Amino acid sequence: MLYTKMASPLGLARSTSAARSISTLMRRSAIASVVSPYAAATASASRSAPLAISQCARTAFSSNLSQSIRALSQSSNTAEPAFAAAKAADVDLNQLPKDAQSSAARTKDATFASLRGSIDYSLLKALTVKPFGYETMSAVQQSVLHLLPELASGVGANSTPMPDGQGRDMLVKAKTGTGKTIAFLVPALEARLRSIQDVSKGRFSKPWLDMLKRHRPDLDVSSLSKKELDEITKQYVNNTVGALILSPTRELATQIADEAKKLLTHAPDLKVQLLVGGASRNFQINDWRRSRPDVVVATPGRILDLLNDVGMMREAMTACRTLVLDEADTLLEMGFRDDLQAIMKHLPAKVERQNMLFSATVSPEIRAIARASLQPDHRFVDCVPAGEENVHKHIPQYATVLETAEEQIPHILRLIAHDQLVNPGKSKTIVFAPTTKMTEFLADVIRDAQRHFPAQSSIYEIHSKKDQRARFNTSDRFRKDKSGASVLVTSDVSARGVDYPGTTRVIQVGIPSSKDQYIHRIGRTGRAGAQGRSDIVLQNFERGFLHFQLDDLPVNQLHVDDLAQEVETLAAKFDENPQEFAVPDEVFEAARQAKKELKKGGRGRDSFSTPGAKPPAEIRGPLTGKYESSELKPLIAKTLANMEESEESREVFTSLLGFYMGRGDELRTNKLAVLDGLKQWCVQAARMEKAPHLSDSFLQKMGMSMRDMRGGSSSSRGGRGGSGGGYRADSSRSFGRGRFSRDGDSRGDSRDFRGSRDGRDSRDNRDFRGSRDGRDSRGGRSNFGTGRDARQSRFGSDSSASKW
Template identity: 25%
Template sequence: MDSSSNINKALTETRFSDLEPPLSDDIIEVLERSGFEFCTPVQAATIPKLCSRKDVAVDAATGSGKTLAFLLPLVEILRISTSYPPKSHQVMGVIISPTRELSTQIYNVAQPFVSTLPNVNSVLLVGGRGKVEADMETIEKKGGNLLIGTPGRLLDIMERMEILNFRDLEILMLDEADRLLGTEFQKQVNDILSRLPKQRRTGLFSATQTEGVEELAKAGLRNPVRVVVRAESKSESSQQLTNSKTPSGLHLEYLECEADKKSSQLVDLLIENKNKKLMVFFMTRASVDYWKLVLSQIPTLKSMSLIRIHGKMKQNARDRALSSFSEASSGVLLCTDIAARGLDIPGIDCIVQYDPPKDPDDFIHRVGRTARLGRQGRAIVFLLPKEEDYVEFMDQREVPLQERKCSENASDVIPIMRSAAMKDRAVLEKGLKAFVSFVRAYKEHKCFDIFRWRELEIGKLGMGYGLLYLPSMSEVRQHRLSTEGFTPVEGVNFEDIKFKDKSREKQRQQKLEKARKEKQQKEKSEKGKKSSEMVVDACATTESYKVSRKRKLSGKQRARNRKLTGKQRQSIQKAEDEEEMAREYRLERKRRKGLIKEEDEPDA
């Protein structure tokens, strides 16, 4: 595999119009209209190779312009294809990315360039925007020559629509290839690849190439070129220029503090940047929901716009959140790693990682949402004292971190958070859920030798979450995690805390009433069952007495029989036999006359 390596500046001195093989005039015109004249390093290194019909595996810093690096060659390859112009259901190109938001962004960026190709129709295929049948109907009516989407929806379409013809596919692009080839999407991507012709151009793009990507490059790419673009980073301690996987304009910091101080430090940081645009990353969806709710209760943050986004939200809500945050000049986006990859949101000043990501590769993607295309930006990751080895670990991965001191002026917000939980059950319940979800996600951290969940100080962590009491968790009970530092709230019946939302409180009261009735019914049923059992026991005692009495009478009868002479016993037996014969004779006569059926006869 060939190798090409560059040191990233904001832009190179290479113009798009100077690239060889040359880009078409239509493409150059669209670029000039959009304000693009000079290439970024990854664009200058990648576009000529793809246009020269070479497969590429691109490893470049986030925010370096990878989207245009694969879109422009893709459009040019389709333009000069022997099958151009294609038939309506002839698929010429496929672009796959791991998230709906990223696929949508790629689709929108592609439209001005694809529009320079007459009779070529591009289709966005992602879930959450409607049923798959709607996409199928669109393709049937308008065709689909370029498919852009997520693995799940794309594979679904391929399996359902035999009308699509992939035999003349020219090019396949995998954006965020490391994630696409990870365990989450590996099966779907492999199924897609098995349906595509091997004679094609393939591009793999990511900021963090993995062994999986390497294996695919060896197995599926022909004469591949490896393009590695590293950013230039200056160490404050040595003032030496070093290679980094993060953008050159990004200043990376870590803030080390105890778990019960994190929330106060976060609020202080948000106040400090109240007129700026920030993204705050959490490890779980429940954490995003909780911190959105509880931070809105902090008086000093009332004027700030707090927006949340995570994968459990409906797609329309996710779209609105991204659109609102993108258009805002300031505010905070509280998010999970669904917003970590590829999204190009303008004007982000600072990235805050309240929880370090479970996968260290996602660290690079998270911080890459700022300092894009040569701009300046800042990123801060919160670490507990026992997690300090993470700094050296990231330094070995070419991601140097500088220490940031805790603010001594940060106000204690825990009393405010607890007061909010006392006034609104939603805060109480979401806090408990977020706490539990964080602990269980922490257990799954890939850097388990640094993030040791058995050493979590649950007490301090619970205080940092503003909990009124610690939830009963198996992790706490069985492994005896430290609850030191937690001060439970005394003299409060937590069941009396109501939802501020009256409709939710009404629903809760209805559920409680239903539960009370079911409990009463169960107790009544159990009481009736117990009474029945007592009656049965009494009956059983009575029957036992009768049987015992009968046995006694039989014993007396046998005693009397023993006193009879042999002649007397014969007379008694003869009388019984004659009576039996007479009874059978009467039955036989009735049977012959049809007065009784055999099944009506009494048992002998």
């Protein structure tokens, strides 16, 4: 590059391009008014004393130029010229205020492209090019990501304050389906990348210094060579957790891990660890050994289980840089408060880490956990505009109270058929059941009846009895399904946080565990402004839930006959004019694009075997009369014939009995009414010859007193609270909160797996137990970063042995 002398205040050699830049800026910007006087004065001084430029003049120049750049930086239109002027004039940007530095380097707007210069290029490329290809940020993404890069800078007592004076910890309130995952993943990954850079430059955080003192006490960190810094950087990335993200359910945790892996498409060195129950515990430990814990996504039960037993994980967590609680309200509702507090004891002090809580609601309980885990100066980001209704307020909601249990299955089939007729080529339905056994039962019935639906349908089934791999695969296939006629039958493992794009209807069979769960379920549809609909199908004894729990929601009552008439009208309309129900062109185009993407990925001729690439299902006729009761009842009877003499229906009855006996507050009815209602379901809906007999001792175990079994008081026999399924306003006091045969995920991983440890034998406790100071249970020194002891050969050679 050519250099030339110019009449500059400092008389330094500059590139011709830099000289041209300053010349242009001095003519066209407000900087000229500041630079010109000092340029003239110092030029005169340099002619008389070329080797002794006035230090006073130089200081005054830098000060006034900095003030001009600061003023220019207040406007996004002049930020880039100011930044260029500062660089060209050799002004130290570190001497400028932080807000001037950051705003001079970028222009803030609603596009992801405006993050250029604020985040690592690999993350920006993933967001704006491939694999995401995003253009515009959502409200919650703007609120969080525009705080970068300062948000991802160092933490600790000596860290630089944020420009606005608030802290880096965040409590974020945002509606479901608004892009929260990207909003917390990008800062977490950016912080990890920056912390690695800091270590490579010899800038160590307090938790990392403490770890070095424990494991390399002879190391002098004040004078490290380049080679030593490179070695320590490798140790840092292998032995510290960058970000710990806690999720209430395995499905949501898997979804977050997948998003993180996509964000790291162009940063392959960084790795994601997924720690959830249902997967092999030993595999997760070995994978931790072989890889590096840049991002750890976990459910509370599994991560606490591993922290209690595995020394290398426990030690790595002591230097965790970022903690994220996703769906924090759900974590508390599912009873994870104690687990969260136990996990935080393994983390650095909250002043030495960054903490982010994301929640759809901010209750007093959320405020309490925020006080425990966030810094006092944390910022509250509310992305729900004042007066804007939550998603469940604008979704059309319908409730059907069945006169007899015999109507249950025909009504569910009509609801699925109705959705396929009103959303040709776009139907995507989720059917929720209260227990695992009921989920299996409904899935079998719907799968057998699918040939009766208007379009050829794909039926999916998810519940806690499925192994984790099967659940992951099923969830992923349904998420990508664009066949236009798909049905997912699931328990509450899919109720919270999991995103199934394009879901057009949610059907709830029976009551959910709570009103909040009802809201979370219907939140699977109508996400991110899309259209959707919710239906809940209740038996007569469940009527109280509708009147006492959903009374403040816009729920419309739908009679069985009204739906039957509407479906019959649509069927006749299709037979008269099928073109009116043709699949829209844009749906076909989306399917063609999905097929192309799969071919690019090497799926070849088998691409249409994947639901995401199937051509949209078209409505098949004739349909007139197909959904009348006279047609549906024989179909259902044939489907149930194979179950009648089996134990399946009895097991469904037992699971429902256990579920409903603990729901007195929600149902406002007595236990005898619940029992009678479920017996009617066995005979009328499940087509059993007679209801199962229950012994007195069994009923007592279920919480029923002898008075209940004899029929209760006179008021419970005939009136409003009788066995006919009514409800009694004052009966809630007599009901407990017991749990029986509920879906395994209702509590989370800690109860499901803490006892069995995934089938591991007692030796695992000895193999992986370690203490914070690196000593195993026998008092010997363990290998930090490896989790090994004398039995390390049980897992073969440990690839992490060279970490220290």
